[in-house]
Amino acid sequence: MQESYDVVVVGAGPGGSSTARSAAEHGAEVLLLEKRSEIGAPKRCGEGLSVRALAELGIEAHPRWCVNGIWGAKIVAPGGKSLEVRYPEQVGWVIERKMFDKHLALLAARAGAEVRARCEVVGVLKQGSRVTGVVVESGGERFEVEAKVVVAADGVESKVARWAGINSLHRLEDVDSAYQYEMVVELEDSDMLELYFGNSIAPRGYVWVFPKGEDVANVGIGIGGNVSQGTAKAYLDRWIANSRYRGGSVIEVNAGAVPVGAPLEKLVGDGIMLVGDAAHQVNAIHGGGVFEATFAGRIAGRVAAEAVRQGDASERFLSRYAEEWRSLRGEALARIYRLRRAVEKLSDDDLNYLAEVLEPEDVVAFANGERLGKLAKILMRKPHLILAAKELM
Amino acid sequence: MPRRVDRNACLSCGGCAGVCPSLAIRLEYGYRVVVDAGRCTDCGLCTVFCPAGAIQEA
Structure with a gap:
């Protein structure tokens, strides 16, 4: 690792890896840091992704992480009425996030970015209000890395933006609590998503069953923690106990926080850009963030590289990212909110x-x-x- | 008193750090939730949020 880079990206989720790849492709010297020892794990995701989203992102479906094709969905109302739609062609995938996230990090590395797992950012360097780098902790050592641009792609637990002075705090009314089991179950249709709604089942959210194969599925729930009488785990356990999936084997347990608010107004500052969950760039109705983060990252990376080339990483210059992103996704996400x-x-x-x-x-x-x-x-x-x-x- | 983390229940999702208004929670290397006693104001938002019921009053 060097003492200084053009661009340091914090967090190797889809948003961070996409930013790093794009910045490297546009000529910047990039460092991508991930605090976990395994990129993509533990997953915090139901793992559904549409065919349209992948096409729009220009990412080719790969059998290593496209584990199950989806052709439609069953949406079940509280009273039991089921709305079922099956399309004439495949419309989605259930993916393996551990493989997908690593794949995106690999693409960033191949584009020329330096990727480092198990390197945690524990602070930012600042000159006045301008961000000039990060403080990294790795293997018990603490050191500084300078950057012309720092990208906060550090997820729902984002602190980089807040250290930099941008209020990216998740308010309880705008973040859902999620819990999920990956289960071995008997599925009616392994190519259909199932979604269950109801205020007693999942206040402000829903229960999902996303098949990952013939007999395995992510069975999960998202609820508004502040409008519920108990934990997401308790709600999910109760739902499963009354469902056809009762008794299924559990091969993985996940929890998560899903931002369901409006995207942040302030996406950039002097020397800093926010991408993905850290920027609250999520579809607030279904809670999906992979597409939004990856999409935003491509723009952010290109603008970061331009800023480096022009020697201007001011908030004013980096606002090009915010403006371009807003013109492409801002209105849709505001409507969804x-x-x-x-x-x-x-x-x-x-x-x-x-x-x-x-x-x-x-x-x-x-x-x-x-x-x-x-x-x-x-x-x-x-x-x-x-x-x-x-x-x- | 700062909040206490039940490590048997915690799944390292990091949501508690995201909702903490005091920047008091660190998800060390992405796995271990550590509450900074000096910063924690015992507001309880992390407890309300936690999907696993893993953060409680001390």
Whole structure:
């Protein structure tokens, strides 16, 4: 490891690796640091990713981490009514995050970035308000690494941005508590995702069953910790005990925090950029962050390399990243956040009513921030849902 | 008194560090949750958040 780099990226999740790769491809000298000893583990993810997302990211599906093809979804309302949609072609993958994350880190290394696992960033270097590097702890030693640009891609537990003076704290009302078992189970359809909604099942969230093969699936839950009567684990255990998956073998246990708020307003400062969960760049309705982080990272890496080339890592220059990202994803994510705010106002009776009047394709479109006008119109039919409808306008 | 971590229940997700307003929680090398007693204000947000019920009052 050198004493100084053009760009230091903190965190080798999809956002960090994507940033590192992009910055290296655009000519910057890049260091990518990961505090864990194994990139990608433990996973904090349901591992669903759409075919469209992969195509948009320009990442080729690889059998090492594309472990199961998905052709549709079953969405189950609290009363038991199931909306089922099966598409004529494969629409998604369930991936193996441990392999996927390593693959992205490998692509960053191949592009020329230096990747170091088990190197934890424990502080930032600053001159005034400008970030000039990081303090690293590795193998019991502490040392400084200088950088023209530091990228905070350090996930939901992000501290780099906060050390730098950017408030990236996750408020309890905007972060869900998640718990998950990877289980060996008997699946009805191993090529369909299952999603279960209900305020008693999963307040502010849902239960998911994402098949990873013929007889194995991620069975998980996300709930709003501040609007629930117990832990995510307790809710999930109760749901499983009353489901067809009761008694299934458990081959992995995961927990996680899912940002479900609006993306941060401030994505850059002097010498610093925020990417992925650290920037709250997540789909607030389904909680997926892999696509958003990877997408943002590509832009961030390119702008970081440009900043280095032009010798200007000021907040003003780095704002090019924030502006470009906002023009491509900002509006969609803001819409999806408003949808989340609307949905959390719905009772189980309301959800059952929606299950009667909606087409399953609508629900899929809603999750992508589309057709929300249709949802608003349906909500407006019920006087007590006008407040929820207003969230969508 | 700072919050106490039940290491048998903790799955190292790091959410507690994300919701801690005092920057008092470190996820050492991504695995071990350490609460800085000097910074912890005992606000309890980490306890409300924890998906595993692994952080409790001391």
